[in-house]
Structure formats: C-alpha cells, structure tokens
Amino acid sequence: MSYLNILRLLVDNLQFAELKSTILHDSDHLLDISTRPLLALAQVHLGEIVQGRASYEQASTRLTELDADARTDLAGVACVLQEYDEAVTLLQPVLAANPEHPLALARLAWCRMQNEQFDEALTLYNRSINLDGRRLPVRLALIRLFLQKSDLFAAQQALQSAIDCLQLREKELPIASIALFSAQLRELQLQIWVASEQLACAEQWLSDRRESLSEDEWVVLVIAYTGLLAGLEHHAAADELLRDALKYYPENLSIMLQLAELAQVQGRFMTAIRLLRKALAQDKENSVLWVQLSSACLQRFDKQARQAAEKAVELTSTLEESDALPAQAVKRQQAMAQNALAQVESQEQNFARAEHLYRAVLTDHPHFLPALQGLGQQQMQLGNIDEALALFERVKQIDPIKGHSALINARRFPEDEQTLLQMEKAAQMPSLEGAISAGILFQLASAWEKRKVYDKAFAFANQANAASKKFLSYDDKAHRNQCARLRHAFCKGLFEHRQACGVESSLPVYVLGMPRSGTTLVEQILAGHSKIFGAGELGVIPSRIQGLNRWERHVGSGRCYPDCIDDLTPYVTRGIANGVLDELRELAAEDKPEALHVVDKLPHNFENIGFIKFLFPKAKIISVRRDPRDIAISNYFTDYQAKHGGMGFAYDLTDIGQQLADHNLLMHHWHQLFPGEILEINYEDVVDDLEGSARRMLDYIGVEWQPQVLSFNELDRTVKTASVWQVRQPIYKSSKAKWKRYEKHLAPLIKGTNAKIMVDPINDMLTLPLPGFLTDGVALYKEGDLDGAELSFKKMLHHNPEHAACHYMLGLVYLSKHHLDDGIMQLEKALAKAPWHKEWRDNLIKAYQLAGEDEKAEELKTGPAAHAQTDNDDFDFPDSLQAIAD
Secondary structure, eight states, rough: OHHHHHHHHHHHHHHHHHHHHHHTTHHEEESGGGGHHHHHHHHHTTTOOOHHHHHHHHHHHGGGOOOOHHHHHHHHHHHHOOOOOHHHHHHHHHHHHHHTTTHHHHHHHHHHHHTOOOOHHHHHHHHHHHOOOOOOOHHHHHHHHHHHTTOHHHHHHHHHHHHHHHHHHHTTHHHHHHHHHHHHHHHHHHHHHHTTTOOOHHHHHHHHHHHSSSOOOOOHHHHHHHHHHHHHHHHHHHHOOOHHHHHHSSSHHHHHHHHHHHHEEEEEEEEHHHHHHHHHOOOOOOOOHHHHHHHHHHOOOOHHHHHHHHHHHHHHHTOOSSSSSSSHHHHHHHHHHHHHHHHHHHTTTTTHHHHHHHHHHHHHHHTOHHHHHHHHHHHHHHHHHHHHHHHHHHHHHHHHHHHHHHHHHTTTOOOHHHHHHHHHHHHSSTTTTTTSOHHHHHHHHHHHHTTOOHHHHHHHHHHHHHHHHTTTOOOHHHHHHHHHHHHHSSEEEEHHOOOTOOOOOOOEEEEEEEETSSHHHHHHHHHHHTTTTESSSOOHHHHHHHHHHHHHHHHTOSOOTTTTGGGGOOHHHHHHHHHHHHHHHHHHHHHHEEEEEEOOOOOOGGGGHHHHHOOOOOOOEEEOOOOOOHHHHHTOOOOOOGGGOOOOOGGGGHHHHHHHHHHHHHHHHHHHHHHTEEEEEHHHHHOHHHHHHHHHHHHHOOOOOOOOGGGGGGGOOOOOOOTTTTSSSSSOOOTGGGGGGGGGGGGHHHHHHSSSOOOOOSSOOOOOOOOOHHHHHHHHHHOOOOHHHHHHHHHHHOOTTHHHHHHHHHHHHOOOOOHHHHHHHHHHHHHOOOOTOOOHHHHHHHHHTTTTTTHHHHHHHSSGGGOOOOOOOOOOOOOHHHHHOO
16 A cells, blocks of 8 residues: 555544654655645644645645645645635546546535535435445535435434444454544434434433443533534523533533533523532642633633633643643643633733733744634724734634634625625534524624625624523513612702712713713713823722622611612712722823823713712713614624623613613603703714814813814724724714614614503612611710610611611620620521621520520521521621620
8 A cells, every 4th residue: 555545544534643643754755745735634634724724735836746636635625624616626627537536526525515515415425435435434424414404314324324334344443543433423323313303312322321331432422412402502401411411420520611611601600610610629730620710700700710810820831741741732721821811911901911921822822713812802902903903814714704703893894705605604503502603693794784785684683682682681670670779769869868978079980871872982082181081991880889789788788779878878988989089090090190080981870870979979971872773773783792791681672672761761860860960962963073072071071172082093092892993993974874774673672662661669668867877886886885876776677677787786785785685586686687697696606605595506506507608798796795795
C-alpha cells in the first residue's frame, strides 16, 4: 500500500490526530504537494480552522499538480469549511474523468445534502456504497441524509447495514476507530428514536445499556440524548434525565457540567452555579471548572466571577505537560483561564487590564475564538470600530456564523444572500438552547431589514422573540401592580412629612425613559461638556433599593420597597445619598475629575424617580420621549439576552405596549408630584434640532454652552448598551417613523397599549406617622431608657404587628425588667418570623434556661432552627441576656 493510501486509510478510520502527526513528522513526504490536502483535512477536523485553511490555500495554488484523489481530498476540506460550491467545483472534473470514483461521489453527495438536494444526494450515496461499501463514514452520512429527509424507516435500515459493516470489519480496524464508530452509531440510533417520538424506547434502551457500557461511554450517550431532548424544547425532561443519571454516577463531572450548561441557557444561573460548585467540591484543581464557574457568575456576581477566574489562572500557571495532558491542552487551559479573567476585567470596565489579558492570549493563540470575540466587543464599546471590525473578520475566518453575527451587530451586513441562507440554516440547528438559536435570528432580522425586505425581517424577529421568551418569567401584572405601589408610596403626603430627608446636591443627573427611546444619544451629547461626566447605565439606584429590601428581610418587618420608604429617617436617607454621591465621584475621578455633574442613564430609573427625589431633592432628571411605536419596534428587534437582565417585556409586543402605558402613567404621576422639575426631551426634536435640544438640556442642568457637545459621535468614551454602534454615528433620521415599515404587524402592540390598566387593590400598605421606631428604640435601649424603648417598639407594633425585630427588642426590654414570661413570649414571636437569626435563637435559649425550661432550651439547640442559615446583614442588636442572667 502506498504512503498516500495509508494516510487516506487514516481518514476513513477517523484517525485525524494520527494523520496530522504522521505527515508533520515525515519531512520528505511533507514536501509532496499531494499530502497538503490531507494535512488540511486533519487540521480542520481537529478544529484548527485557520491552519487548515492555510494548508488548503497552499494546495489550491498548485491545483494542476494534484491528481484526482488529491483533488477529492481537497474537496473534503472545502466540505468541512462549508464552502460547498468550491467543493463541487473541485469534484466535477474528477467525476467527469472517472464517474465511478467512490469517495468523490460521496463528497458530492454531502454537498447536495447540505443544499437540500436530497434525491440527488441519495443517488450519489447509493452509487458510492455500491462501488465501495467498506467506508463507514459514508454509511454514517447516508443515515444522516435519511434523518434530514425524515425517512426514519430507511434511516433505521441504513443504521443496521452500518452496524453489520462495522462487525465485519471489526478485526481489521484500530480499537480507537471502533470506539468512535460505535459511539456515533449509538447516537444515531437515539436520533432516529427521538425523531420518531419513541422517547420511551430510547430511555429504556439507555437504561439497558448502563450495565454493558463503561461509565464514560454511557454518560456520553446520556449527554447526547439530553441534547436531543433540549433541541425538541423538552428541557424539563432533559434536566430530569441528567439528575437521574447523577444518582448512578454521583461524582461524574460531565453530567454535572451538562446540567449546569442546561440551567445556564435557560437563565437559571443560581442552579448552574450550585452545580459547578458541587463539581468543584470533588475536583478543586480543575481549572476548566473554575473557568465555567466564572462564566456562570459573570452577569450577576462580579466578585465570585473574579475569584473563580483568578483561581483558574493560579491553577494553570503551574500546569505541566504530561501523558494525560499534552502541551497543546496545557496551553489551551491557560488561554481559557486568562480569557476568563479578561472577561471579568472588561465587565468591571477595567478595559486596559482586560485588553492586556486578551492580547496576551492572542499572542500565544492567534486563533483563540473567545479572546477574539471578547476583545472585539470591548473595542466596540470603546469606539475603536475599525479594530473591532478587523477582529470580527478574524472570527469569521474561524467560525463564519459567529463572525457574521458579530459583524451584523456592528452594522456590517453580508453582501450576498447565500450567507444569510447559511445563517438561517445554522439558526435552525437544534442545541441545548432549543430548536432554534434566537441570537442568530435577531441578526437575520437586522440583515433583512437592511435589505428592506421588511416582512421577512419581522418574521425572523417574531421567531427570535418567541424562542427567547420561553425561558423568561416576565409577569406583566406584577409589573403593573408594582407601578401602582410606587405611585401609592411616593405620594404628596410623604414628601410633605419627610422634608428633612435627602442631600441638597446637584451632582447627579438622571437620564431615563423607555429603553430604545434615545437615552444613550442624550447622555452622549451631555458627556461632551467639560463639566459633565457620562457614567453610563449604572446600577447604583437599583442596588440601594435591593439594600432596603435586604434590611427589611433582616429585621423581619414583612415589608419591602417601596412600602418601606416611610420608615427611612433623615440620618439613614442622608447616609444612602452620600454613599451614592461617593460612588458617582469615584466614577468621574479618573476620567473627568473636574466634572460638576455625573450622568446615570439607566433607562428604567423612570420607575425610581420618587426614590431619587427622596435622596436628592435637587437632582436633575431628563426624561427622554420618542414615538412609542418606534420604541416598540426597536425593542422588538433588539436581542437583550433577557436571561441576564430585566428586559423580559421586550420579547412580546403586547407586553411592550403595556410597559409603554405603565411608563406614561408613572411619568404623569411624577410630573404632578414634582411640577416643573423634570425636563422632557423628545428624541425626534434632538434629531431635527440638535443644537436647540442640547442648549435646552445644558440650561436645565445649569452649565454654560459648549459647542463641542454637538460632536457627540467623536467622543472618546465607553458605551456599553444596545446602542453602542449608533452613538459613533452622526445624527441620522432613518430611525424616525421606522414603525411604518411594520404597521400591519402592530395589532398586539396597540392591544397592549390601549388595554385598561387594572391593578390589584392595595390593602396591605401601611403608613407610618414617623420613621425610625425600631432604630430609635434600639438607641434608647442602649442608653438604658427601657420605658422609652418599650414605647417606641410598641408604636411600631401598633402599626405593624408582624415586625419581628420589634418583637425581639421588646422581649429584651421585658427581660431587662425581669418580666421573664412576657420576654420569652416576644422572643418566640420574633424567632418564629425570622428563624435565621442565630443571636435571637441563642438569647431565647438563655431565656428558657433562666426560666428553668431546660427541655425547651435543649429542643431549640438541636431542632431544625439550630441549622437555619444566619443572615449576614449588619445590624447591631444588643446582646444583654448574659448580663441579665448575671
């Protein structure tokens, strides 16, 4: 057998790593141009796309020197690169000269199958197998063809023929090849059963194979099957099957990782994090697990994401090459760890450090896709558009679909429809996400809109939104009820009776409005002023609101924001406000220390205007308005990846309509409450009269006119929103009245917008006449004024009989007065409502012991409450029972 035929036998047996190694270690044959297509074939199958493409292009330049077999090898590379027209061009002269070339027939069949020319593909495959039936990859491809045609009976027959072929060749095939072919045949059997909806049959077969297969072989099958289930939108069934598999192999990391990934694509990040931590408990030195944990934490838990990424970097810094971990694997793990840390730095807007890390990865691994994507996205945020585009072009060379998607996000659209058709096909490939990929569909919607094929664009947007919405739990009624509670809590009476609250500062400027209303453009204009710093979309106000909620949970008041706003004392309010100011000043200090104003442009702060004015009575608030129909369409065509945020309403036109109505009613309330204090700016006015609108805003804020604000698109600052590409452009008017392109599709929007606003009765919101009954009472208790403390706690309990912390403190007062039974009763009430407080439990145990109720004390020590998690929020409840006992 010739040297080239030996190499081609390795291809037939799927031994691509050995094929590459053999060619590269034989310097004499490496110079033979006929080996170059085979090297390219090995490289692309091993995922080395750029290297494989280079080898492919080297061979293509010397095409006349290649014989029919080498040209067929080169066509195989083109097939893997999804360049089917090029493959056909290579194969046609081969088959014209030799119509009975088995491998050329099979590769032409693959091209026809990819272009959905199924009948011709079937004819070609049958001819190939009749000429040479020993090639198992061809038989596997034939099974896949029948699956694509939904001819499941024929697929089952072809599967059985492939199994028979493998059994006949078992003695001559390498063990590794037998394992690969066997695994593929088992997975194809599962695909046939799933396609024919014989799920019970598939699951029984899986169960039966657990005893005969090794753990690794069986787990691979389970993971493949759960991927198929997810592709049919059976995510719950996939989750259940994986959890059942974990019972048999409780320490199997692959099962845990699949479960974590399944949870993550559904937006269940806490579940994913728990699973990854469980996996790490078994293998703390596994850097790949730490990288995945960092990724799962990245969107919501910055600190944990950083810790996980830094741990991965630490572990990979000491990795050494071994038989189990070859040099290439070591380098890849190091790249993954550095890239994870770069993502954390970028997320925290430490852009210089992130760029250094990204570039370090790309220096050693120029084709490392995650680093190319991450650095490209960061360059977009920083306004370095040309470099971002160059990076996305490099991505396209490695993964055309990801590359084109990134370029479309940057408003660089494919010039040919064939690319869009390939993207559509990729979007319809089932995955863990489901039957379709929403992200690609959003890009297709934008691309077809650019081509002015509006009905097709809207159809893709519809599919994308429906696919995204299935993982969301947006509750339009809950949002409407929350808006009603905001209007109720932040009323005229509150501000009349809490006039001493807040800080008289003009530093904060809040730009807000419905998402896609033009808030980014307005902020970009303002940030051009020398005395105004644009901080972007900040979570400062929402984080303070969550802090209030944590406090109320900690004290067991039964209340939450906004109900609890009337319990904030001037001291507490000023503390919150000054903390916000410190954070804003720190943000501005590095880039614009001379700034007199800092802009927070979080759009949904329109819900928080009452809280903002409570903290900062003189805060400047700019409300951006836009034609609601344009807002709706812009939201509907934007992929917010809502599993990572609070944009769940944006995936349904009716929900968008209701949100628009809620926004209007809230803004009407705020304007009535703060007449003349909120500046309204219309997006359309900004587009039509940029200078006039800019002057209005600067006059309102109270700074002098500076003409450079009109050059907002030249501003060197970070923009991290869905509008990232738009603010780098001059003012354009094409986005005005965009809704008219889709007018016939807007019935659901009109229905949501015009629906009567119905809210549940607000019967549970109490009103406190004064704030601070709890904190004042604690202060009096510490001063030894037991009567004053008792009165303060009783006042709160008069208004809110369920307040756990007041029951607790009243219990301490009674115990201090030696009213032991009354004290115990109050402590019991407190602990029943807030069982997580270890200190409360310990003090009740001491009280029981003082009263001689040792059985109750022992039961409390050892019962379920003894294992309750302690709330870690800081609050200084006095621990004085030991002094009472003494």
